[in-house]
Amino acid sequence: MDAARPPITTPILDLFKIGPGPSSSHTIGPMRAAADFLAAVSGLPAEILDRAAAVDVRLLGSLAATGQGHGTPQALLAGLLGHRPESCPPDIVDGLANYPGGAVVVAGRSLAISPRAVALDLLTVPTRHPNTMVFRVTAGDGTVLFTREAYSVGGGFVEWQDEEPPVRALPPYPFSSMAGLRRIVEETGLSLPDVLMANEEVVSGLSRQAIVERLDGVMRVMIDVVERGLEAEGPLPGPLGLWRKAGVLFARYRQDPQMADRPILALCACAFAGAEENACGHIIVTAPTAGAAGVLAGVLYIAKVLRPTAGVFRKNFREALLVAGMVGLLAKHNASVSGAEVGCQGEVGVASAMAAAFLAQANGHGVHVVENAAETALEHCLGLTCDPVAGYVQIPCIERNAMGAVKAFAAYQIAAAETPGHHVVGLDQAIAAMAQTGRDMCTKYKETAQGGLALSVPC
Ligand code: SF4
Known part of the structure; x- marks a missing residue:
């Protein structure tokens, strides 16, 4: 075995992701991250879920700089609405270009998704990866109840700040x-x-x-x-x-x-x-x-x-x-x-x-x-x-x-x-x-x- 680096344990099949373009790091990765974030939210304790009112995400770095042209906000909205890249019809993503606002039901609670739920932050410089997303669940008074930071590291792969890669x-x-x-x-x-x-x-x-x-x-x-x-x-x-x-x-x-x-x-x-x-x-x-x-x-x-x-x-x-x-x-x-x-x-x-x-x-x-x-x-x-x-x-x-x-x-x-x-x-x-x-x-x-x-x- 090579001594220099740990062996590759990622399946080759994971490299070939089927999903909507135009960018694996700016559409497929973010959509997957949004869907995974909702899955994490559904596992939160009832006392947090009972106060949860809205969900949003802030984009940093390259995602903020080119997200608009790459269709990142629409991909994220599709993910927050429960779609996954491998099964999301492209016209759903297209139809979210002028999103009027709505909601997603998570663990029986309705979370609002405002038309401004995806924010492009061009001022904050990301520290860990140039494709950074900060997801949040907030209460009705704006209090942040739950937040997670994700990185779209290319090819549709996503890493989370608080998560070790699977063994x-x-x-x-x-x-x-x-x-x-x-x-x-x-x-x-x-x-x-x-x-x-x-x-x-x-x-x-x-x-x-x-x-x-x-x-x-x-x-x-x-x-x-x-x-x-x-x-x-x-x-x-x-x-x-x-x-x-x-x-x-x-x-x-x-x-x-x-x-x-x-x-x-x-x-x-x-x-x-x-x-x-x-x-x-x-x-x-x-x-x-x-x-x-x-x-x-x-x-x-x-x-x-x-x-x-x-x-x-x-x-x-x-x-x-x-x-x-x-x-x-x-x-x-x-x-x-x-x-x-x-x-x-x-x-x-x-x-x-x-x-x-x-x-x-x-x-x-x-x-x-x-x-x-x-x-x-x-x-x-x-x-x-x-x-x-x-x-x-x-x-x-x-x-x-x-x-x-x-x-x-x-x-x-x-x-x-x-x-x-x-x-x-x-x-x-x-x-x-x-x-x-x-x-x-x-x-x-x-x-x-x-x-x-x-x-x-x-x-
Ligand atoms: S890396 Fe940049 S220039 Fe190359 S295909 Fe992707 S968006 Fe285009």
Whole structure:
């Protein structure tokens, strides 16, 4: 086992969250946190519940800076009204844009939710995490009866100030780094997916069959997302005046079967489709985040459905999805997948690395090519900032998803062609560089809409 850090005990399936976009840290995470807060409120002693009159939440840091454009208030209201990301219809979230106020019933008591229940606090600087939420239950006279602080740490994952992370069973093949995982594969003679599946059974508590069904379900949703996005047209929500382009690109791909670079056009169309569906707040799969949801979904669609180079791709997409998820977890465990913490290198950069690993595994390569493909994709996203124009997950996000998918394809091709032992940089080194670059990155480039394109593009 790696000595440096505790082993990864998060299930790979947890990385692939199904829920409404446009941002896993700004919509899916907050919605989950609100629903979990209500669950905690329902367990309060009767003497507190009897005085409880209202519930509210204050957003700090990146959530306050870009929450409006990301749809965070609506996602939180949906959560406070009892919805969960995996089952919340997107039109419920849309319908909360002009929320008139209402109430939620908790443990038999009605708690008011005012139209101003979600407050954006741009003045208080969060200390523990840039995506901070402070939930409160108050009495009729304004007295605070119960409060909890939560952090949306990226990819829809939520941590609470007063809660230790759950203690999970140690997997049979513990690792915390790519080097450790590679050693396990070499020493046991097992394949990379076999090691990951054995671990997943223990840390998720699910049977192998249930894991297979969940992986198939994730792929089905990803394919649905891309298909919906390819068929949709019209403008995207918000003030940018951006129109959907996925269908236009796809029509061009279909028009000209002789075009030499057709696969690249198809790949861009599919990644646009996923990212545009996300920008509309529709259901997507985080991989590793909602903002980057078009990258792996686009690559999967190309590999599994379109197969423009038929015969090249083998069938084991389930194993490839497990391997892609492992790359995302390594990045989350040793750096971050939150744009508010490390910029877009942690979102589209990690998504690109996941997609490159996916392609390598789907094409039947071993652990070295998988690692080298992921490393190459991530290495060339290092330093990527997060500067969404007007705080909307549209510019540069949608085109960036397409660039991430194309980069994944190129990284896989390079890794598959080179002699694996001649590859100098390891995935762990690229992840460490991403973590350090994220620490050094100025805050205005970390999902605050205060730098880069967000400044230079008037809106
Ligand atoms: S720039 Fe990247 S990290 Fe930032 S909101 Fe867009 S996709 Fe997410």
